[in-house]
Amino acid sequence: MNFDRLDKVDRILLSAEDSKRLADWWLNIHEGAFNEFRPVMEEGMIVQELDPNIQFDKEFVKAHRLTSYVLFLYFNQLDDVRVYYEIYRTIGENQVEYILKGIKNYAELKSDLTVNTDNHIGLKKEQAIPFLDSITSSHIALMNYMELYRDVRERITVQTVSKKVTKKKKKGKKKNTRPITMSVYNVKIPLAPVTDEERRAYQRMKEAWTVRGHWRTLPSGKKIWVKPHVKGKKEKLESTTYHF
Structure with missing residues (x-):
């Protein structure tokens, strides 16, 4: 697996x-099929803490x-309907398992x-698809959440991080x-009920959504910058900032 890639992509x-x-x-804002997918990021990684004490008794x-x-959860959108995923988890201090x-x-x-x-969680092949479905549902929800509240700083904050990456040394060549x-996006979900205004805003958003600027890796390995753009019915996109 390409573990180095995990340190180079945008993360949530x-x-x-x-x-x-x-x-x-x-669950409270969504209506219709749960596979409705409108990604605001085509490639990235979701870093998600999971506490069983919150999920179970x-x-x-x-x-x-x-x-x-x-x-x-590393994700890379291949086209309008297919997404490539890699899932990892921590198994100890400074240890990550694919x-x-x-x-x-x-x-x-x-x-x-x-x-x-x-894998250390005992996941078998016949359990893999339900497991992936449960994990990627967070991806779908998160993309919708980040688009709906994209201008609400109390919910979505972003920090630009710069770092140096060193390629592995090849024989006879210097390190590059x-x-x-x-x-790095920090997402916060307040403990508050979904309002009717939010539901109406969500319904309007379903017709058009913004995609953030990002680097795309071509099959050749070359990286190109994709400018921020709108998908769906562009004329339906509202520039209004919603504050709930």
Whole structure:
């Protein structure tokens, strides 16, 4: 697996509490098929804290010896309906385990997966698709949430991070170090009920959504910059900033 790539793409940070609130928000604001996919980022990584004490009751957590961990969901949109995913999780201090990779087709609701059979959570091949569906539902919800509240600073903040990346040294050649810049989004979901105004704004948003500027890697390995643009019915996009 290309672990180095995880340090080079834009990332979205979600705490365990906000992960649970995101699921509740999605259930309360969403109507229709849950595979409606409008990505505001074509490539990136979701860093999601998962606390079993928030998701399950204490007896279940104790019986299964569940502990908190961090889930890394790398995503790369291949076209309008297919997304490539890689899922990792922490298994100890400074240790990350690859769980699975695969392509999900949101139009046909099909997935083509490869599972790491040595994973520490005991995930088997027949369990992989339900597992991927449960994880990627957060991706769908998050893309919708980030678009709806894109201008609400109390909910979405972004920080630009610069770092140096060094390529592995090849025989007879010097190390090549170059600077890269990536965006880190911090997403907060307040403990508040969804209002009718938010639902109306969400329905309007479904017809057109913005895609953030990003780097795209071509099959040749060359990187090109894709400018921010609008998908869907562009004339339907509202420039109004919503404050709820």
